[in-house]
Amino acid sequence: MLSATAIVQNTPLFGRMFTVDRSTGLEDINAWPSLMVMTSFVWLIAAALLGLLMPAVQLLEVNTNVFYTAITAHGAAMAFPFAFQLMMGVSLHRAGGCLGKKASGILPALMYYCMNIGGVLLTVAVFLGLKISYTVMFPLPLVGVQTGQWSMGLVVLGFTGIALVLTTVIFLYPFQLLRMTFFSRQHQELVLSPRTIKDPGMVGMIMAALVLLLTGTPLMIIAGAIMLGLYGLVPLTAITWATEPVVFQFAFYIFAHNLMEAMAIMVISAVYATLPLYLADGTRKLYSDKLANLALWILLVTSVTSFFHHFYNMFPALPATLSYHGNIMSWGTGMGAALSIFTILATIWKHGIRPEPGLMAILMGFVVYIFDGATAMVIANVAVNNQLHATVAVGGHAMSVLMAMSFMWMGVFYHHYPVITGRKLDRTLGNRFVALYTVGAMGLLFTFQAGGAAGMPRRIADWVQSGYMGYGVLMLIFGLVLSAAFVVYLVNLQRSREIASEGAETAEATA
């Protein structure tokens, strides 16, 4: 038994939901993915509660420190130990089952431990007082020490956590994907649905791995230098090239922006891989693999340098040319999305679909993704950005794209659940999950966009005093709806029934 399987089995409450069916002989592609997905949901619960806490804190006019703690912890937990780890788990299972390669061994184990230990360290630092938001806002961590907001010890603790998380995201996970794709030995008994690397479902995965690795390495170099300075191994004066705020900010956003794009490429790839499996006529083919791949290539090429949209308002420090470039590239990603929309709709129109909950979660997640894409493109226009930058419109966009991607990945996991666990999910609960998630996610998306349109700043702790509490109440309401969706999803996992025992009961009932 793999250690991952043992951890899942021994986890109270959640273990049953994600238990690995060892009888299929697929433990090598199921165990670590299942553990990652299970752990991601534990983080989801914590992060969701923190998310609900924020409007509640504002409504009750509680100490602003609680708000800033919640906003830092919620963002960090949702983005990495939940959404990224969910993606890691599901994608490793998919890659293993499509390529016949093991998703076990030292690399997946390291991925898991670095992500989660890093997340815990950062969470502890935040709860002890390191309130830097999930984008770090460098040089705020160091300025905060100088202004007495938190201690250097907390900065060291928090940055250590961040470094471990980034090690997983930038090195370990891409290495694992590339290893599975190009190097490790194929095991025929692990192949569930054979794919090649030309398949749109695989192309996106390889692109994502390379994007993370290449755009993240400069940040890791800078972060590594800062860590050496924080631990006193080198004097801080020797690493001013790394601690220069504009250097850090550009390296950070070159990575952070492309992290989101890589996750988007991964999930669109997953949509391309999963949709054909639900076609009503059984063809199991997209309308056009070439169009699907073209969309991914456009998304890749345009997304890499669209990160300048994070810096438009630094003009003239950011030359206007680079702003225009960022604007054009940001809208270029929309062309990739336009091709994806056509490919998906043409596939559905041509072949019909079986509207199972897993597929509906993927398709409604795609709807949220495109809605968010529209908001992102508008905000990425230089003129519009001057009004909306740093309002909740932008914070809402970051949240909405993660909600959309998580929705799609939860749909993909729903699809793979029987193979991983040997259990079947309830259709009614599945449909209820899709409905609640759609309402919650769309409600939050439009609340944030409307708040931003009204000028509501992001990351401020005075909603009542500034007259924005109406939007805060809507955030709370739709946040509760979204949370209900998560509860329904988990209840469905909890109530799942073994496929073998269900078959026996059906036979008994019809006898």
Added chain:
Amino acid sequence: MLDFLYQSGWGALTLMLLMQIPFVIIFLTVVYKKGFVDSGPSSTHPKKYSRVEATWLGFAVVFFVLVNALSIGYMPMVASANSARAAAESNQEVLDVDVTARSWSFDISERTYEAGQPVRFQARSADTMHSFSVYHPDGRVLFTMQLVPGLEQPAARVYTFTKPGRYKVRCLEYCGMIHHAMQDELVVVEKKRS
């Protein structure tokens, strides 16, 4: 109409809806029809798919180009240059205002301006990331300047206030535990008759 679209948050929301509403109507119609009404394979001719594809992509390209081309005059660097040029052509003096942002206050060299007078804001941060964001009295954001510490060249914007009133200034880049209180005010008065 263009002023509304590119100079207000609600205009931006309108642009978003212009893309979202047609998409969701078409997407959900197709999913509903082929998932719940008639999931059988369609007999649509392949050429029709190609025509739809070309039309859709053509529309997307035209829309994208149009929205961005029409926005050029509203981009802050273009608007600033236009304001500065207009002032030079009319021999009007541009008032230079220096702003230094530090946790958690603004040091603004001059806070009162005449309506119709171009003002060149040059802003820096003294410690961490801040922004110098100016709100219209009606609550919408007029412009934002992102301030990254350590830059030799300050962020710069030429802006002409046209309406007398009190304009709130806020920092919109999270800068610590008193970030929400980092606010100030600018006053625009009627132009003095010469």
